[in-house]
Amino acid sequence: MAEVFKRLPLNESGRDIVVGDIHGAFSSLEQELERVDFDPAVDRLICVGDLVDRGAESGNVIHWLVEPWFHSVLGNHDASLILSESRFPEWLQNHSRVCLGEHLCHEHNWFRALSDLHQDAVLDALARLPLAIEIPTREGLVGVVHASVPPGLDWPGLVTHICASSLSLCDMLPLLWDREAGSRGMPVADVGPPVPGDPQSVGGVSHVIHGHTITYDRTVWRLGNRVTIETGGWLAAARPDFEARLSWPAHWTLVDARYPDQPL
């Protein structure tokens, strides 16, 4: 059974660093980890999902996911690959693909160039990714979900929801695809700290960190206590022509899980 929810133990001795979508740009990310003096002996790296597609090194995902210091939630591109290859995790097997429809991604050409063995290893690794990760910190609980927490759910409610055996593919869509947090948020420089009881916040957790939507001005955005840290770090490696045309240059954003408003 795929692990749909992962609760990490408290990191007693190092940092928990969260990074936006990776999209197969692993070498570029390695340089960023050096910049922030990432120490795999004590630090952990948690990705908001979308490990594959677009970047040339997408197949390297299997080498990262075996590292004890690396964790990731499932992103829509990761899910699309699993679905496209008809190797769904168990929680999807009983449900129709109808819900997904137009949501399937079509950027999996890199996958077809891999050997059969490599393809199997990639699918097996991605199928084990959880939908949500919970990080306990000395400043409170931090959640990580690729796209969004469905309206009306607090964090414990979300955990109950995704662990329920009745969960359908339709129920999954907001977690993987919704753009509300990334498009309705505001740059953190323009909004004050989260207000207790803000209806836009997810209750029961200090904040939830998302990827999925590249923020308009490539800064960290916040909607209530929902923080979007996806600033397109993978673009320079995967889509240099596109990146060169952007008004605001794309770049990696790495944050300490406790202080997602303050990029490292």
Ligand SMILES: [Mn+2]
């Ligand atoms: Mn993405």
